[in-house]
Amino acid sequence: MPWNWQHADWPNFNYDASAMLALEQRFLQASGELIGAVRHLSNDDSSQLRIELLSEEAIKTSEIEGEYLDRVSVQSSLRRQFGLTTDDRPVRPQERGIAQMMADVYRNWDRTLFHEELFNWHSMLMAGNRHLDTIGGYRRHEDAMQIVSGRLDKPTIHFEAPASLRVVREMDQFITWFNQSRPNGPFQLPALTRAAIGHLYFESIHPFEDGNGRIGRALAEKSLAQNVGQPSLISLAFTIEINRKAYYLALERHQRSLDIDGWMAYFSQTILEAQQATIDRTAFFIRKTKFYDRFRGKFNERQEKVVARIFREGIAGFKGGLSAENYISITGISRATATRDLQQLVEIGAFTRTGERRHTRYALYLQG
Incomplete structure (x- = not known):
């Protein structure tokens, strides 16, 4: 069976838009609830909540890829990114890099997407990496870009991406789609629909040698923020990491066809769960703040x-x-x-x- 990008109609994904209506409405309602929950926080409390949520996302998006970071170092680096007081602890390049990327996604959520933004994210993520041929640019190697598991002599191929020679052309098309599907764009799409298609689309191109999962999830966050009209802080990686096996299976299953109703349902539900997780964690943060105020x-x-x-x-x-x-x-x-x-x-x-x-x-x- 061919991969999705090998179909003649690529990248025209097919899905039932009517099945998304109720999910989209749930997302909008919960977005209002989250905005209301943080509205009355002080500036200091709001900054601390932002650091806690972003650091958790940074750690979990890395764990999904099998990389484990030091929480205190990530938080210290994030505080430095936002101009907040912090200590002078040494921070490894990978912890500093993911913090830089998360801060950039948060601050520049409304910026039009360009190749250069993706290249900057990749340079941040791969700081200190000595094993890649290309950092801060799309892959150029001639070997097939495959996701494999199992024994070296008998690997299981879960996905094979388009050849490197096609990547620039594919990413030109992807970036045009991303920018035109945003609110007030000529082909605007609702929040969950856009994020779900965008994530599968980007992961199917797999344009970088490494870091595609983390950058793809950052793009989903950017997409949601643009639809909401402010940084979303949705706990997407936090939620995916709880059952990463289901995430990889869903990607693998829907990278062989352009009919993606199953993917739309899976990823939309994941976003809604992530949104609720953010609401719950925000409420917990507020209760914690009140607790310390009472017993200071x-x-x-x-x-x-x-x-x-x-x-x-x-x-x-x-x-x-x-x-x-x-x-x-x-x-x-x-x-x-x-x-x-x-x-x-x-x-x-x-x-x-x-x-x-x-x-x-x-x-x-x-x-x-």
């Missing part, structure tokens, strides 16, 4: 350390709740001191307590 100056150093550790676990918190043993492990103190600390946290209303004796568990008390 009321915790000792040990309690501060434990509270910060629980917040790092995110919305779910400690699996099964915080135990006295967890508290002792984090702080390195005696059981008697841990018991007094925990009791005080319950008494002042910072923690809730459930269970008895060895089944006693504690959780943060976060008001809505």
Whole structure:
């Protein structure tokens, strides 16, 4: 069976636009909810939320490709990108590069797409890479661009992209489509429709030697931001990484045909889940901010350390709740001191307590 780009009608994708109407409406409604949630944040809180969401996206979009980054270094680099105070910790090129790209996507969401923007993103991502022939430009090698897995002597070919000689022509066509399909463009498309087609389209060209997944997801973020009319901060990579196998299977399945109803449904649902994840994480951030406002100056150093550790676990918190043993492990103190600390946290209303004796568990008390 030929690849999608080998079909005579490429790149004219076929899908049922009517099936997208309800999904598009859900996206617009949730976009309004998210905009409303952050409207009343202070400038400092808004900046911190932006750093937290962008750093999580940077880390997760890299993890999808099997690259694991240091969270603190990524956040430090992002803070530097936005002119915020930070420390002078050393940051590896890959952490600095992904932070630069995420900041650029955020700041320049409304900018018309050009080849040069993609080249800049690629240069940022590949800073320090000594294994690629071309950095900051489209691939030029003569070998087939294939996505493979399995044994070297018996590989499984999941996809083969157009030959390098075709890439510039294909990307000229893609960039024209991207710019003309934006709001107020001559062939404007709704948000989910445009992002879904754009991501599959770009990944099927696979124009770079490496970094196509990360750049393709950045383009989806740019596309959504343009349709919403402001930076989206949608947790797309965060959501994809939870079930990356489904993401790769969906791409592989729909890179052999121009009939993409299944892809449209999958990617649209993924965006909606990512949007809800952003809404949930924003609400959690706001509750965390209010929590610290209520208890500022009321915790000792040990309690501060434990509270910060629980917040790092995110919305779910400690699996099964915080135990006295967890508290002792984090702080390195005696059981008697841990018991007094925990009791005080319950008494002042910072923690809730459930269970008895060895089944006693504690959780943060976060008001809505």
